[in-house]
Amino acid sequence: MSADDSKPFLSSLAHHAADPFRLLVESVVDYAIYMVDPAGTISSWNPGAERIYGYQADEIIGRPFTSVFLEEDVASGKAEQAWQQVVSQGRCEHESLRVRRDGTQFWAVVNISNLKDVLGRHVGFCVVTRDITERKQAEDALRKEHDLTSAILGSLPGVFYLYTGIPQMA
Numbered sequence: 001m002s003a004d005d006s007k008p009f010l011s012s013l014a015h016h017a018a019d020p021f022r023l024l025v026e027s028v029v030d031y032a033i034y035m036v037d038p039a040g041t042i043s044s045w046n047p048g049a050e051r052i053y054g055y056q057a058d059e060i061i062g063r064p065f066t067s068v069f070l071e072e073d074v075a076s077g078k079a080e081q082a083w084q085q086v087v088s089q090g091r092c093e094h095e096s097l098r099v100r101r102d103g104t105q106f107w108a109v110v111n112i113s114n115l116k117d118v119l120g121r122h123v124g125f126c127v128v129t130r131d132i133t134e135r136k137q138a139e140d141a142l143r144k145e146h147d148l149t150s151a152i153l154g155s156l157p158g159v160f161y162l163y164t165g166i167p168q169m170a
Contacts, residue, residue, distance in 0.1 A: 032129035035115065036065045038122060040083065052108075052131050054101035065127070068098050070105065082112065086125060090114040098129065107136040 032049035036042055042065055045057040053060070053068055060067060069079040073096070086092040092112045097105045111128045 030130070032127070034060075034127050036112075036125045036127060038124055040065050042067065043124060049129070052100075052106075052129060053098070059101070065125075068129075070097055070099050073097075082110075086112045086114060095132065106131050106133045108132060 026046055028046060029048045029051055032052040033046040034042055034049050035044040042060050042063055045055070045060055049060075050056055065083070066074045066079045073079050078096070082092050082094065091114060093110065095107065095109050098108045098110070099105055109130045109132050113126045113128075114122060115124045115126050117123050
């Protein structure tokens with residue numbers, strides 16, 4: 001690498017060194033972290049958001065926040081309700097289905113917080129999303145197993161005893 005080739009790299013390092021919080025947010029890949037401006041437009045997008053939602057930053061920045069909601073949630077007003085809750089209460093947390101760029105759906109815990117500048121003026125919202133699809137699938141499997149066990153036990157005639165082992169004699 002020549003001295004001229006290293007200038008953009010060194011400039012990037014200096015930029016991140018000057019803003020360690022930006023470095024922190026850009027290092028997170030297990031959570032989608034992005035900002036929505038007061039008009040409801042996505043204004044920033046971290047690498048975690050790219051991984052979880054499938055959009056590159058330049059594909060999603062400038063689009064409405066509803067771009068990651070299911071169409072039926074937008075049509076039914078659920079997206080607008082979440083927006084109104086965060087506007088009125090300053091924050092909102094919920095579990096819901098979200099949609100990726102490729103159209104696949106995933107379960108997410110979404111936290112939305114009001115953002116204010118140093119003078120206390122509203123400047124937008126911070127959205128943090130965590131993919132909980134695996135947890136929801138495990139809960140569903142446990143629920144199905146429980147339902148099956150209950151159905152089997154409920155169909156047995158008379159009294160049912162469950163032995164977990166042979167008692168030891170002293």
